[in-house]
Amino acid sequence: MDRIYMDYAATAPMLSEALAAYVAAAGDAPGNPSSLHAFGRGARSRVTEARDALSRALGCRPDELTFTGGGTESDNAALFGAARAQRARDPRRTGIVTTAVEHHAVLHAAERLASEGFELTVLPVDRAGRVSVHDAEAAIGETTAVVSVMYGNNETGTLQPIADIGQLARRHGAVMHVDAVQALGYVHIDVGTLPVDLLSLSAHKIGGPQGVGALYVRTGTPWQPLLYGGSQERRKRAGTENVAGIAAFGAAASLVANAIDARRSHAESVRNALLCGLIDRLGPDLVTVNGDADPEGRLPHILNIGIEGVSNETLLMNLDLQGIAASGGSACTSGSLQPSHVLTAMGLSPHFCKNSVRFSFGMGNTISQADKTAEIIATIVARLRKR
Ligand SMILES: Cc1ncc(COP(=O)(O)O)c(C=O)c1O
Structure with a gap:
C-alpha cells in the first residue's frame, strides 16, 4: 500500500x-x-x-x-x-x-x-x-x-x-x-x-x-x-x-x-487540490474550513475541515486503514477525547469539533496524493452516511 x-x-x-x-x-x-x-x-x-x-x-x-x-x-x-x-x-x-x-x-x-x-x-x-x-x-x-x-x-x-x-x-x-x-x-x-x-x-x-x-x-x-x-x-x-x-x-x-517561497506555493497547491477535490465530491454544504480562508491570513500548509455528520475518530481510523495519516487536532491532544481547545475558543460546538480533521502538508506531498485522498474521503463519507 x-x-x-x-x-x-x-x-x-x-x-x-x-x-x-x-x-x-x-x-x-x-x-x-x-x-x-x-x-x-x-x-x-x-x-x-x-x-x-x-x-x-x-x-x-x-x-x-x-x-x-x-x-x-x-x-x-x-x-x-x-x-x-x-x-x-x-x-x-x-x-x-x-x-x-x-x-x-x-x-x-x-x-x-x-x-x-x-x-x-x-x-x-x-x-x-x-x-x-x-x-x-x-x-x-x-x-x-x-x-x-x-x-x-x-x-x-x-x-x-x-x-x-x-x-x-x-x-x-x-x-x-x-x-x-x-x-x-x-x-x-x-x-x-x-x-x-x-x-x-x-x-x-x-x-x-x-x-x-x-x-x-x-x-x-x-x-x-x-x-x-x-x-x-x-x-x-x-x-x-x-x-x-x-x-x-x-x-x-x-x-x-532559502526555499520559503517554493515551500509556500507547493503547500498551497496541495491544500487547494485537497479542498477543491473534497468540495467537488461532497458538495460545499458538507465541508467547512475552520480558520481563515484568506491565504494572507493563514499558514499555507494547514487545512482544518469539518465534515458534517462524520466523527473525526471514525474518519481518521478509516483513513489510517487506507494508509493516509492526518490528525484530529494537535498531536499532543489528538489522543484525548477532549474537543480541541482551539476550535472551542473559535466558537465551534463540541459536536462540530468532533467532526473536524487537520491535514498538514509538506514538500513530500503531491497533487495526485491530494486527489487520491479526496477520493478516499468521499468514499468513506458516503459509506458512513449511508449507515
Ligand atoms: C505551535 C507549537 N508550539 C509548540 C510545539 C511544541 O514543540 P515540540 O514538539 O518541539 O516540543 C508545537 C508542536 O506541536 C507547536 O505546534
Missing part, C-alpha cells in the same frame, strides 16, 4: 541533508563542546555553524539564540524566564497576557505561573481563530510582565497580529514572546524588524530531528534561564548540547530559509 503522510504539523520527515548532518556529527570522534581539546573544539564548531545558519534565517545575532530540547522547552523557558525576571525587577509586574488558542506548552506554563501568583489574562479569538488588537490593547498595561501570542496556529494555521501586539507590549515595557514553531519555513521571519523579544522554534517541524529547538532572546530582554548547571549556551541553558541534533537543525534551517 502506498502510504500518504499529511500530518507535517505534527512532525515532518527528516530532510536528507539534515539526516546527513546528524549522522556526520553523531559518527564523528567523541567531543563535548565544552572541552578545550581538539575533539571538543570539533563538536563546538558544529554547534557554532548551526547557530550561524539559524541566525541568518531569522536575521538575528548568533549569540541571541539558545538551543533547547524542543518547542515545548523553548515556550516554557520563554514564559517562566521572562515572567520571573520581570517580577524580580519590579514586583508590580505580574501580568501574563496570552490567547485561548496557544499551544499547551504556552497555556499550561501560563497556568502554572498563575498558580505562583501571576495574574493571567487569556484573550478570546474570533471565528477565524484570531485575537483582536483592541482586546490586547485593553489587557496590556504597566503591570504586564509578558505577552505571549503565537505566530500561526498549529491546528488551523491562522496568523496572529503579532507586530501590532508586539508594539503594544513594547510601549508598556512588557516582554513579547512569539511561538513561531509552525511558522518557521513558511513565512519570512525577520526578528530585526519585528517587535518581538523572545521567539520559540522547533527543529522537527521543518525536517530536523525531534527533541531539538531554539529560543531567540533579544539582547537586553529581562529573562532568566530555566535550567541551571554548567555554563553551556552562555549560561542560558545548562546541559551538554545535543550536538548531532543541533547540527541537523542548522542544516534544515538553512535549507528551508
Whole structure:
C-alpha cells in the first residue's frame, strides 16, 4: 500500500541533508563542546555553524539564540524566564497576557505561573481563530510582565497580529514572546524588524530531528534561564548540547530559509487540490474550513475541515486503514477525547469539533496524493452516511 503522510504539523520527515548532518556529527570522534581539546573544539564548531545558519534565517545575532530540547522547552523557558525576571525587577509586574488558542506548552506554563501568583489574562479569538488588537490593547498595561501570542496556529494555521501586539507590549515595557514553531519555513521571519523579544522554534517541524529547538532572546530582554548547571549556551541553558541534533537543525534551517517561497506555493497547491477535490465530491454544504480562508491570513500548509455528520475518530481510523495519516487536532491532544481547545475558543460546538480533521502538508506531498485522498474521503463519507 502506498502510504500518504499529511500530518507535517505534527512532525515532518527528516530532510536528507539534515539526516546527513546528524549522522556526520553523531559518527564523528567523541567531543563535548565544552572541552578545550581538539575533539571538543570539533563538536563546538558544529554547534557554532548551526547557530550561524539559524541566525541568518531569522536575521538575528548568533549569540541571541539558545538551543533547547524542543518547542515545548523553548515556550516554557520563554514564559517562566521572562515572567520571573520581570517580577524580580519590579514586583508590580505580574501580568501574563496570552490567547485561548496557544499551544499547551504556552497555556499550561501560563497556568502554572498563575498558580505562583501571576495574574493571567487569556484573550478570546474570533471565528477565524484570531485575537483582536483592541482586546490586547485593553489587557496590556504597566503591570504586564509578558505577552505571549503565537505566530500561526498549529491546528488551523491562522496568523496572529503579532507586530501590532508586539508594539503594544513594547510601549508598556512588557516582554513579547512569539511561538513561531509552525511558522518557521513558511513565512519570512525577520526578528530585526519585528517587535518581538523572545521567539520559540522547533527543529522537527521543518525536517530536523525531534527533541531539538531554539529560543531567540533579544539582547537586553529581562529573562532568566530555566535550567541551571554548567555554563553551556552562555549560561542560558545548562546541559551538554545535543550536538548531532543541533547540527541537523542548522542544516534544515538553512535549507528551508532559502526555499520559503517554493515551500509556500507547493503547500498551497496541495491544500487547494485537497479542498477543491473534497468540495467537488461532497458538495460545499458538507465541508467547512475552520480558520481563515484568506491565504494572507493563514499558514499555507494547514487545512482544518469539518465534515458534517462524520466523527473525526471514525474518519481518521478509516483513513489510517487506507494508509493516509492526518490528525484530529494537535498531536499532543489528538489522543484525548477532549474537543480541541482551539476550535472551542473559535466558537465551534463540541459536536462540530468532533467532526473536524487537520491535514498538514509538506514538500513530500503531491497533487495526485491530494486527489487520491479526496477520493478516499468521499468514499468513506458516503459509506458512513449511508449507515
Ligand atoms: C505551535 C507549537 N508550539 C509548540 C510545539 C511544541 O514543540 P515540540 O514538539 O518541539 O516540543 C508545537 C508542536 O506541536 C507547536 O505546534
